[in-house]
Amino acid sequence: MSANGGPGSGTRDHVDVWGAEPRRNVNPCAHRGAIRSPSPRSSGCTQCVATGDSWAQLWMCLTCGQVGCSDDSKNRHAMKHYEETDHPVITSQEPGQTWRWCYVDERYV
Ligand SMILES: [Zn+2]
Ligand SMILES: [Zn+2]
Ligand SMILES: [Zn+2]
Numbered sequence: 001m002s003a004n005g006g007p008g009s010g011t012r013d014h015v016d017v018w019g020a021e022p023r024r025n026v027n028p029c030a031h032r033g034a035i036r037s038p039s040p041r042s043s044g045c046t047q048c049v050a051t052g053d054s055w056a057q058l059w060m061c062l063t064c065g066q067v068g069c070s071d072d073s074k075n076r077h078a079m080k081h082y083e084e085t086d087h088p089v090i091t092s093q094e095p096g097q098t099w100r101w102c103y104v105d106e107r108y109v
Pocket of ligand 3: 061062
């Protein structure tokens, strides 16, 4: 189990791209240009609040500030936001969590 609880928790924490292929050139995430450092638009997942649902964690789109629920939540609105908008990078709204996750590259950036 991962302490940070992010989308890469569990087995993804041990992706062997580094160990198995040490000479492989891992390109930097090309989506950092989409990061705008917005302020969160809301203090909860707007869509879950509207329907009375709950969520596990809150993530925020770093392009537009849309707050959505995490992939381990029932509705996965953060991922749906990515699918609808192609805004690629999210961060956690949970206290103490500072990671950023690129949905396109499926890794921390
Ligand atoms: Zn990326
Ligand atoms: Zn939601
Ligand atoms: Zn967005």
